[in-house]
Amino acid sequence: AQKVTQAQTEISVVEKEDVTLDCVYETRDTTYYLFWYKQPPSGELVFLIRRNSFDEQNEISGRYSWNFQKSTSSFNFTITASQVVDSAVYFCALSESPTSGTYKYIFGTGTRLKVLA
Amino acid sequence: AAGVIQSPRHLIKEKRETATLKCYPIPRHDTVYWYQQGPGQDPQFLISFYEKMQSDKGSIPDRFSAQQFSDYHSELNMSSLELGDSALYFCASSLGGYEQFFGPGTRLTVL
Numbered sequence: 001a002q003k004v005t006q007a008q009t010e011i012s013v014v015e016k017e018d019v020t021l022d023c024v025y026e027t028r029d030t031t032y033y034l035f036w037y038k039q040p041p042s043g044e045l046v047f048l049i050r051r052n053s054f055d056e057q058n059e060i061s062g063r064y065s066w067n068f069q070k071s072t073s074s075f076n077f078t079i080t081a082s083q084v085v086d087s088a089v090y091f092c093a094l095s096e097s098p099t100s101g102t103y104k105y106i107f108g109t110g111t112r113l114k115v116l117a
Numbered sequence: 118a119a120g121v122i123q124s125p126r127h128l129i130k131e132k133r134e135t136a137t138l139k140c141y142p143i144p145r146h147d148t149v150y151w152y153q154q155g156p157g158q159d160p161q162f163l164i165s166f167y168e169k170m171q172s173d174k175g176s177i178p179d180r181f182s183a184q185q186f187s188d189y190h191s192e193l194n195m196s197s198l199e200l201g202d203s204a205l206y207f208c209a210s211s212l213g214g215y216e217q218f219f220g221p222g223t224r225l226t227v228l
Contacts, residue, residue, distance in 0.1 A: 033215045045160070103214065103217070104165060105160070107159035
């Protein structure tokens with residue numbers, strides 16, 4: 001069965017600090033996809049990144065970086081020099097190749113990040 | 118670029134009433150997903166459609182039904198509404214693959 005665990009319920013940091021959000025996943029598939037979404041107080045889901053199981057390259061996008069490690073089934077997200085605008089709930093999600101049907105997403109429970117000025 | 122459209126954006130209903138949420142996928146997308154996000158919770162998969170046929174089903178209550186029409190838009194019908202149905206309902210569309218594009222959501226409040 002597929003499962004996503006975000007053990008950190010809430011994190012508070014002071015502006016300009018670095019922060020890492022953890023994501024651990026479980027799947028029996030060899031082909032799967034991982035995602036990170038940001039949900040600001042307005043409620044929409046903002047896509048941040050996707051990774052497929054065959055691509056373990058880490059990625060950096062501005063102040064954001066992602067570390068994908070299949071050996072530990074983790075897909076962690078780091079924000080460097082955090083800003084108040086980074087305050088939001090962040091969700092990690094997993095999608096497996098369907099045997100039939102569609103690529104439904106399984107979300108983790110989310111991590112609420114508060115960046116204090 | 119065109120995005121997923123959901124209507125209405127906000128809806129207030131009384132208990133035991135019926136609600137209909139609409140989703141208009143990105144043009145040429147053939148797959149629609151519905152998710153429910155309760156207060157303080159993560160989005161939960163409800164149901165999906167591929168080429169107008171129901172494709173997969175999650176923990177969708179029997180009081181809920183959905184369909185995808187010939188123009189690929191989808192509607193989620195909820196009857197006998199309960200307080201616990203208050204949530205943010207997301208629709209997402211895709212072109213048959215793993216990449217889903219989410220709409221802005223419909224916030225349903227049941228009083």
